[in-house]
Amino acid sequence: MRSNSNTLSPTMETTAAHLSIQHVSKVYPGRQTLMDKALKRTSSDFTAIADIDLEIEPNTFVSIIGPSGCGKSTLLNIIAGLSRPSTGSIVLNGQPISGPGPDRGVIFQNYALMPWMTVAENIRFAIETVYPKMPLADQNNIVHEYIGLVGLRGAERKHPHELSGGMKQRVGIARALAINPQILLMDEPFGALDALTRGFLQDEIERIWEQDRKTVILITHSIEEALLLSDKIVMMTRGPAARIAQVLDVPFPRPRKREQLDQYPGYHELKAAMEEHLSFETRAVEQARVKASA
Amino acid sequence: MANSTLQTSAPKKRSLRFNTDQRALILFFIILGLFLLIWELGVQAKLFLPIMPSASQTLKDFWFWISDPFFDYGPNDKGIGLLLMTSLRRVAIGFLIGSAIAVPLGILLGLSPVAAKAFDPFIQILRPVSPLAWLPLGLALMKDSEKTALFVIAISSIWPTLANTKFGVSNVDPSYLNVARTLGASRWRTIRKVILPAAAPSIVSGLRISFGIAWLVIVAAEILLSGGIGYFVWNEWNNLKISSIITAILIIGLTGLVLDRLFGLLQSWVSFGQRS
Numbered sequence: 001m002r003s004n005s006n007t008l009s010p011t012m013e014t015t016a017a018h019l020s021i022q023h024v025s026k027v028y029p030g031r032q033t034l035m036d037k038a039l040k041r042t043s044s045d046f047t048a049i050a051d052i053d054l055e056i057e058p059n060t061f062v063s064i065i066g067p068s069g070c071g072k073s074t075l076l077n078i079i080a081g082l083s084r085p086s087t088g089s090i091v092l093n094g095q096p097i098s099g100p101g102p103d104r105g106v107i108f109q110n111y112a113l114m115p116w117m118t119v120a121e122n123i124r125f126a127i128e129t130v131y132p133k134m135p136l137a138d139q140n141n142i143v144h145e146y147i148g149l150v151g152l153r154g155a156e157r158k159h160p161h162e163l164s165g166g167m168k169q170r171v172g173i174a175r176a177l178a179i180n181p182q183i184l185l186m187d188e189p190f191g192a193l194d195a196l197t198r199g200f201l202q203d204e205i206e207r208i209w210e211q212d213r214k215t216v217i218l219i220t221h222s223i224e225e226a227l228l229l230s231d232k233i234v235m236m237t238r239g240p241a242a243r244i245a246q247v248l249d250v251p252f253p254r255p256r257k258r259e260q261l262d263q264y265p266g267y268h269e270l271k272a273a274m275e276e277h278l279s280f281e282t283r284a285v286e287q288a289r290v291k292a293s294a
Numbered sequence: 295m296a297n298s299t300l301q302t303s304a305p306k307k308r309s310l311r312f313n314t315d316q317r318a319l320i321l322f323f324i325i326l327g328l329f330l331l332i333w334e335l336g337v338q339a340k341l342f343l344p345i346m347p348s349a350s351q352t353l354k355d356f357w358f359w360i361s362d363p364f365f366d367y368g369p370n371d372k373g374i375g376l377l378l379m380t381s382l383r384r385v386a387i388g389f390l391i392g393s394a395i396a397v398p399l400g401i402l403l404g405l406s407p408v409a410a411k412a413f414d415p416f417i418q419i420l421r422p423v424s425p426l427a428w429l430p431l432g433l434a435l436m437k438d439s440e441k442t443a444l445f446v447i448a449i450s451s452i453w454p455t456l457a458n459t460k461f462g463v464s465n466v467d468p469s470y471l472n473v474a475r476t477l478g479a480s481r482w483r484t485i486r487k488v489i490l491p492a493a494a495p496s497i498v499s500g501l502r503i504s505f506g507i508a509w510l511v512i513v514a515a516e517i518l519l520s521g522g523i524g525y526f527v528w529n530e531w532n533n534l535k536i537s538s539i540i541t542a543i544l545i546i547g548l549t550g551l552v553l554d555r556l557f558g559l560l561q562s563w564v565s566f567g568q569r570s
Contacts, residue, residue, distance in 0.1 A: 082472055100475045112469035115566040116491040125487060129477040161567025179477065 017182035019056040023088035050241035063226035066236030067281040102130040105181030109188045111168040113160040120156040130179040146174040166197035184216045238281045347537040355537035381522040388447025389508040396455035404463025425450040425511040443515035454503035462496025494564040502557035
């Protein structure tokens with residue numbers, strides 16, 4: 001059904017990835033030891049997310065949206081394997097994950113490019129780490145291919161400090177895609193960009209996703225971004241002990257065009273539902289903060 | 295247009311005055327002139343000991359030394375260039391020994407919090423010790439004045455490199471480490487490809503400070519030795535030739551400046567826009 005552009009190596013075959021999040025919660029333990037009690041600096045445990053259950057079908061684009069501080073990033077870090085869940089587990093294709101690994105590609109909000117590597121070296125570093133035995137010529141072909149995919153031809157030899165924020169994130173996207181992960185995890189990838197660049201990169205993500213249709217989990221604050229890109233939108237409640245409030249289906253046909261987005265049937269209803277949920281949760285968060293500081 | 299009038303008027307105004315660099319240069323020459331004038335007048339008014347040469351006499355002697363830097367009329371009568379070479383060679387060897395200890399140890403301490411805590415008391419106690427205090431101990435340990443000088447230079451130049459390397463390695467931006475982890479990079483690959491390049495600006499800035507200290511220590515260390523610019527200072531003091539000592543001070547200062555600039559270049563070469 002899908003023709004993958006990566007036919008360079010047998011290890012690069014994609015499989016349809018099914019991700020299952022089972023009863024995941026994350027508790028940050030407070031200070032409770034005798035020493036802390038003696039020094040009167042005890043604090044109670046903090047539950048960031050509580051009992052999250054979510055099934056993510058292969059080849060779907062899922063956005064997670066929620067008020068700030070609701071533990072969206074915590075959940076993504078657990079899926080990435082950078083943080084361990086306090087309870088529950090993440091199961092990828094029937095295998096529980098025990099740590100980070102190249103089956104999940106991560107795109108970071110702050111780009112996380114190595115400043116001492118050029119654009120091409122940043123991408124090659126990822127390929128070389130994941131496929132150490134691949135011949136150098138093949139590695140360079142993949143680097144070249146993904147630099148072209150994100151439209152960075154000509155900037156291969158530049159260092160990150162010579163790039164704009166949007167170009168940096170395109171390198172981040174190319175680096176995550178170049179290792180051909182089963183799932184792509186994006187943690188507010190466009191949060192640090194200006195509105196015009198953000199819109200442009202959203203269109204790029206939509207275009208790239210149409211080619212490959214990898215499973216994607218996107219953390220976002222933006223309702224429009226979620227509606228443009230997602231098949232499903234997971235709305236979370238406010239923290240502490242954040243949980244899933246509702247999962248919305250976005251049935252718009254693809255490829256989607258930003259300009260025509262509001263003409264799809266159901267667009268305004270979905271947008272209104274999300275705005276209502278988010279403003280309600282955000283208001284509650286702010287009120288709790290006012291009370292806490294009073 | 296308003297825009298174009300703004301543009302034409304601004305350079306006109308500027309051309310009447312000197313820019314900041316030019317004004318600083320003028321001020322520099324004024325200060326230098328005043329300093330030389332006070333020195334010259336002070337000597338003529340016999341404010342100092344009679345061995346203190348006048349500014350004009352010192353400039354003449356300075357010119358004598360730098361116009362023929364490489365003469366060699368025996369062990370106690372060499373040109374300033376040859377003396378400088380001897381000193382630079384000693385500083386380079388001592389500094390390399392110190393760095394060969396400080397960089398690997400700093401990496402180890404940066405990677406291992408246990409080792410860092412265990413080593414900390416030694417470092418905190420030994421670091422503030424004056425280089426001169428190491429001289430007798432060095433002589434006792436090394437039994438040889440040449441080796442003692444290298445020992446003192448090495449041990450004085452360890453500390454800044456050690457502290458900066460440890461800091462740089464233990465404070466690598468966690469997002470770089472997360473990238474390596476999500477790619478499944480091995481510990482060794484993470485150290486080699488991520489931690490060391492990320493810590494390079496800190497390490498080089500430590501080396502830069504260490505080299506400055508090694509150069510500072512050379513005069514003290516060479517009092518024990520023959521040859522070299524520190525020995526020259528000591529020897530010319532015995533000859534009561536203050537103008538030679540002032541020449542040596544200027545040469546030491548200028549050499550230190552040039553070497554510091556070279557390390558500055560190395561630092562910007564490894565920094566890639568990172569703050570160091």
